[in-house]
């Protein structure tokens with residue numbers, strides 16, 4: 001056990017900041033290509049470049065069987081009708097699964113099987129856990145009015161692979177319609193955008 005750097009982690013339940021950890025912030029500009037509506041994205045970015053989410057990763061050890069985890073905070077907001085989201089990734093070690101624990105706010109996990117491309121949406125809520133199987137693209141989405149706080153726990157050698165998502169993105173989006181989250185096919189949502197109708 002001596003090779004483990006720390007057994008106890010304290011984090012701020014408001015900000016998600018972890019004591020002694022320099023978190024990573026993802027701003028709107030870092031999410032180019034992630035949202036389905038490029039016109040709404042450029043308009044939003046023209047106004048402001050807010051922090052969309054932060055992740056503070058804890059890496060107590062890198063040995064065989066060790067675990068890493070990240071405390072994530074995803075702020076509320078939309079680009080066009082699409083709710084704020086994380087980039088999403090596969091694990092570099094494809095077999096690696098992950099457990100997400102919801103702590104605060106109202107979120108969804110968008111899961112997409114890498115091989116079959118089948119999409120599944122699972123609620124990410126306080127007092128619940130979501131199991132993300134291996135070989136599954138996963139993205140977190142905040143569908144509520146307050147910051148979404150969660151922890152993701154994964155094998156130390158899982159690794160984050162963003163290439164596949166950057167290439168083809170997820171097939172499904174979650175959009176706000178009359179104040180409620182609605183799951184839609186990405187292509188269908190894109191066809192419904194005003195610029196697709198007016199040729200803008």
Ligand code: PA5
Nearest residue numbers: 055070072086087088089140152
């Ligand atoms: O490891 C995880 O799955 C999480 O901690 C994510 O890294 C976090 O939700 C941020 O998402 P992404 O890594 O896709 O930017």
Ligand code: MN
Nearest residue numbers: 098138152154
């Ligand atoms: Mn992951």
